[in-house]
Amino acid sequence: MTEPPVDVAATADPVAAVLAAATDGRLVALRTSGTTSRPRAVVRTVASWTDSFPHVSALAGIDAGSRVCVPGPLSATMNLFAAVHARWSGAPLVGAPAEATHVHLTPAALTGALQAGTDLRGRTLVVAGDRLHPALAARAEAAGARVAHYYGAAELSFVAWGTHADDLRPFPDVEVEVRDGRIWARSPFLSRGYAAGAEGPFDLAGDGFATVGDRGRLAGGVLTVTGRGGDAVLTGGVTVLVGEVEEVLRRATGADALVVGVPHPRLGAVVAAVLADPAAVGAARAAARAELAPAQRPRRWFALPHLPTTGAGKVDRAAVAELVAEGRLAPVGAP
Known part of the structure; x- marks a missing residue:
């Protein structure tokens, strides 16, 4: 009988558990914790991670002489991957950025x-887990850091790599297509889907391309x-995609x-924008009028200099929506 996947999160040493599963030829189940959906476990072969390790080493410049800091919790798959990669590379894990040559961060943690x-x-800062705005990358570079950024998903692993969100190109050995506005990827790094029949956004097509429904465009x-x-x-x-x-x-x-x-008695909801910089509302409103369709334009504007984050270090969209819905944020700008 086939052995069940190793529930990595239930072990005392998740990094060792992943490497042991590789030796034993077992699948691993990695729990995810998104900001807007219920947790689920993604099942994958360990090779779907380890086969990407040489590429990560080359792109990030990590080898046995590096010292790697992963300050986020290992319950987040991006952090667990970083820790497993460091141990595979022979690079010691250190507890603080001051001791490190390489630091893995989310954009919120970098801020x-x-x-x-x-x-x-x-x-070298390897930033993932959310969109890395070019301006934030530039601030880090001005502080003397080298910045790398990648886009992926727990179900897909790596999809694209670059220096910030406007500089992402397909990761080595990954084919990327955008079909009807959705990002699809085909690579040796894909997962096998979810454990125990759990439902989720992962969709595998007959041609080997997979998606989690993220939207985007591919040009040049x-x-x-x-x-x-x-x-x-x-x-x-009207369905308004917030990312656009x-x-x-x-x-x-x-x-x-x-x-x-934001709940609305007649429309069901209206679009609201929460800005980290309240002084930017004028420029934001002007851009919304010029570039967005009427339904897409925010009807309410708020400021929150420090956006709340999840335990994995990602911006907590659900928590921000709750603050807005409960009237706990003061509006900014003209109505």
Whole structure:
């Protein structure tokens, strides 16, 4: 009888558990914890990770002489991958960026590090888990860091790599297509889907391409991710994909922006924008009028300099939506 996948999160040493599963030829089950959906376990072969290790080593410059810091929890698959890769490379894991040559961060964690004045000089920052705005990457580089950024998903593993969100190109050995606005990838790094028949966004086509519903466009070899597949606001019968709105606002302001739905008695919901910089609302409103369809334009504007994050270090969209819905954020700008 085939042995069940190793539930890595239930072990005392998740990194050792992944490497032991590789030796034993067993599948692993990796629990995910998204910001807007229920947790589920993704099943994969360990080879679907380890086969990408040489590429990661080359792109990030990690070898046995490196010192790697993974400050986020290993319950997040991106952090567990980073820790397993470091051990495979022979690079010791260290507890603080000051001791490291390489640091794995989410964009929210990078923002916090810059605000705290963390010394990033000479360090390579591998940033993932959310969109890395070019302006944030530039701030890190101005602080003396080298920045790498990748896009992927727990179900797909690596899809694209670059220096920021506007500089993503297909990861080595990965084919990327955008079909009807959705990002599809075919590679040796795909998972096998979900454990115990759990439902989720992972969809594997007959030609070997898979998607989790994330939306984007591919032009000139550059992949632009415009939003997670399930992030939408239904307003007056129109489905507004929040990633498309956020892209316009971020490009116009050079600052972070989050779009959520606010309950409305007649329309069901209206689009609301939460900006990290309240002074940017004028530029954001002008861009919305010029570039967005009427249903996409935010009807309410709020400021929240420090966006809440999940335990995995990603911006907690659900928590922001709750703050807005409960009236706990003060509106900014003209109505």
